[in-house]
Amino acid sequence: MKYIDILPMGSIKPDILDILSQHLAKLFPYGIRTLKPLKEPIYAFNFIRNQYFSSKILSEIVNHASSETVKILGVVDVDLYIPIFCFVFGEAQLRGKAAVISLHRLRPEFYGLEPNRELLRERVIKESIHELGHNFGLTHCLDENCVMYFSHSIWHTDAKKSCFCEECHRIINHRFVLQEEA
Amino acid sequence: MKPPARILIVDDEAIMRDSLNDWLMEDGYEPVTVEDGQKAIDMVRSQSFNVVLCDLKMPGMDGIETMSKIREINKDLPVIIITAYATVNTAVESMKKGAYDYIVKPFDPEEVSHIIRKIISHQQLLQENIILRQELKRVYQFRDIVGKNYKMQEIFELIRTVADSDASVLILGESGTGKELIARAIHYSSRRAEKPFVSVSCSALPESLLESELFGYEKGAFTGAVRDKPGRFEEANGGTLFLDEVGEMKPETQLHLLRVLQEREIRRLGGTGVIKVDVRIIAATNKDLERAVKEGSFREDLYYRLNVVTVQLPPLREREDDIPLLAERFLMKYNIKNNRNLEGISPKAIALLVQYDWPGNVRELENVIERAVVITKHTIIQLEDLPPHIQSFQESKGVRPRKLKEVEKEHIQHTLEENKWNVSKTSKVLGIDRSTLYKKIRNYGLSPS
Numbered sequence: 001m002k003y004i005d006i007l008p009m010g011s012i013k014p015d016i017l018d019i020l021s022q023h024l025a026k027l028f029p030y031g032i033r034t035l036k037p038l039k040e041p042i043y044a045f046n047f048i049r050n051q052y053f054s055s056k057i058l059s060e061i062v063n064h065a066s067s068e069t070v071k072i073l074g075v076v077d078v079d080l081y082i083p084i085f086c087f088v089f090g091e092a093q094l095r096g097k098a099a100v101i102s103l104h105r106l107r108p109e110f111y112g113l114e115p116n117r118e119l120l121r122e123r124v125i126k127e128s129i130h131e132l133g134h135n136f137g138l139t140h141c142l143d144e145n146c147v148m149y150f151s152h153s154i155w156h157t158d159a160k161k162s163c164f165c166e167e168c169h170r171i172i173n174h175r176f177v178l179q180e181e182a
Numbered sequence: 183m184k185p186p187a188r189i190l191i192v193d194d195e196a197i198m199r200d201s202l203n204d205w206l207m208e209d210g211y212e213p214v215t216v217e218d219g220q221k222a223i224d225m226v227r228s229q230s231f232n233v234v235l236c237d238l239k240m241p242g243m244d245g246i247e248t249m250s251k252i253r254e255i256n257k258d259l260p261v262i263i264i265t266a267y268a269t270v271n272t273a274v275e276s277m278k279k280g281a282y283d284y285i286v287k288p289f290d291p292e293e294v295s296h297i298i299r300k301i302i303s304h305q306q307l308l309q310e311n312i313i314l315r316q317e318l319k320r321v322y323q324f325r326d327i328v329g330k331n332y333k334m335q336e337i338f339e340l341i342r343t344v345a346d347s348d349a350s351v352l353i354l355g356e357s358g359t360g361k362e363l364i365a366r367a368i369h370y371s372s373r374r375a376e377k378p379f380v381s382v383s384c385s386a387l388p389e390s391l392l393e394s395e396l397f398g399y400e401k402g403a404f405t406g407a408v409r410d411k412p413g414r415f416e417e418a419n420g421g422t423l424f425l426d427e428v429g430e431m432k433p434e435t436q437l438h439l440l441r442v443l444q445e446r447e448i449r450r451l452g453g454t455g456v457i458k459v460d461v462r463i464i465a466a467t468n469k470d471l472e473r474a475v476k477e478g479s480f481r482e483d484l485y486y487r488l489n490v491v492t493v494q495l496p497p498l499r500e501r502e503d504d505i506p507l508l509a510e511r512f513l514m515k516y517n518i519k520n521n522r523n524l525e526g527i528s529p530k531a532i533a534l535l536v537q538y539d540w541p542g543n544v545r546e547l548e549n550v551i552e553r554a555v556v557i558t559k560h561t562i563i564q565l566e567d568l569p570p571h572i573q574s575f576q577e578s579k580g581v582r583p584r585k586l587k588e589v590e591k592e593h594i595q596h597t598l599e600e601n602k603w604n605v606s607k608t609s610k611v612l613g614i615d616r617s618t619l620y621k622k623i624r625n626y627g628l629s630p631s
Contacts, residue, residue, distance in 0.1 A: 082205065083198050083287075084201045086289065094204065094208055139210035140208060170602045170603050170630055171603075173602055173603035173605070
């Protein structure tokens with residue numbers, strides 16, 4: 001049996017992890033496991049930017065993959081960045097094993113709005129599928145409804161759906177075949 | 183599928199190059215990274231790029247100097263200056279030196295994505311514009327008429343020889359063989375190419391109207407002639423007049439036409455003055471004109487005037503080796519017209535198209551492909567997408583024998599595509615287990631088409 005592993009880092013509420021696990025199980029032909037949580041990734045903290053460097057977190061996440069792991073998705077609750085961008089919702093190794101998403105900018109409170117647990121869960125699901133899509137080799141899609149559409153802002157995340165468009169679906173199904181062969 | 187746009191990243195900091203490189207790959211581009219200005223210049227000299235993202239502050243050659251040198255090599259290549267040191271002066275200087283834009287790192291993802299997409303879509307528009315212009319020029323040049331068949335090759339050779347003369351040409355051939363296309367090819371290959379090509383169908387108009395259409399009329403020439411109107415001869419002045427279905431012309435008009443050809447001048451209906459015209463005549467018919475001359479329904483002197491050079495177009499059934507090429511050309515044409523992205527025609531369907539006898543010739547083939555492009559639910563046109571009368575033609579003639587492996591490979595590919603490469607669903611439809619399907623995918627080297 002092969003698995004997509006979910007790796008919480010820091011304190012992530014179980015309801016988020018449960019709903020994420022259920023959704024991923026519907027979309028990906030693998031078992032879904034939630035691993036024992038790790039501590040918050042302070043090693044990736046940048047004091048100048050006051051943010052966490054997501055590429056460093058990815059390098060750590062990949063060490064926690066087992067031989068049964070197809071992909072491993074880290075879930076954090078800190079503000080992520082990559083050097084060229086002010087922020088990122090998540091990052092993935094294109095055609096690689098590890099991905100990470102953060103709840104930090106997915107919370108409505110970040111934008112001065114009332115907390116909304118359901119909306120947060122939806123956003124977590126979309127961003128997780130998006131990053132895992134990169135792990136399976138998908139690039140950004142021009143279809144604004146497709147989960148692989150690049151979210152420039154949280155409003156784009158809300159506008160897109162939590163599933164692949166027909167074309168991305170076709171490609172990822174082929175990638176599952178290749179994965180099986182590997 | 184279009185190849186991904188190529189983006190050159192010039193930055194002395196490895197972490198910035200890598201970060202930008204990874205993100206651009208995720209965004210579907212093909213990035214290339216270099217660490218200094220000189221390497222960027224060498225790269226632009228030897229390879230082609232759509233955009234350059236160049237850091238401003240670099241040791242040695244800075245971003246502004248690098249950009250200036252890049253623009254000396256390729257002034258159309260957009261350069262975006264990126265920097266952590268945002269000042270109005272550097273922004274103004276870089277824009278003055280020809281930067282397409284200027285962005286401050288770390289960027290807002292929306293900003294950089296928007297700029298790059300804007301550039302790429304502008305370049306695509308320019309490219310499409312160039313292609314369309316070339317297409318317009320090329321579309322009627324005879325070298326682009328599909329025909330590898332030896333009879334068509336002989337015709338092309340003949341056209342090449344006569345295109346630049348002013349000799350009249352008579353094109354003979356069944357309906358739908360492409361007579362007007364050949365006429366246009368002659369015109370657009372001749373020194374008259376910049377002048378008008380005017381086409382008149384002699385069977386489409388009643389006799390009285392055909393005369394006024396060809397020669398024009400003056401106000402009051404007949405009831406309804408409320409103003410002067412130039413005829414097609416005048417419109418074609420300096421160019422070519424194509425008289426289609428000339429065999430349908432009545433004797434009185436034939437006489438009138440003969441006079442114009444002899445005297446090179448016309449007289450409008452109801453007019454008194456003569457108008458000099460310089461027009462090359464290309465005529466076409468699907469009738470046996472020689473027999474019409476013998477029977478007396480077509481003037482012999484006009485026949486010889488028109489028939490200085492004869493082009494006899496073969497029916498499609500006599501050039502079956504051109505059928506796959508023509509079908510492919512029409513597929514491309516109707517893909518564009520119908521905004522579809524069909525990838526081809528199945529070997530079975532091609533085999534049947536080649537066997538069919540095409541009474542309506544190339545025009546019929548074009549209609550069949552257009553219909554198939556519109557109605558097909560597949561990515562490749564299948565037998566079932568052809569009209570019933572062609573499918574039933576198969577039953578009487580049979581199709582080329584094929585190896586079992588060929589059929590199996592095609593069927594598995596087709597079923598995978600139908601099921602969007604979902605292996606579980608596909609294996610159920612095919613009635614085999616998943617591992618057998620995996621094996622067959624590997625053995626046949628199948629991948630999404």
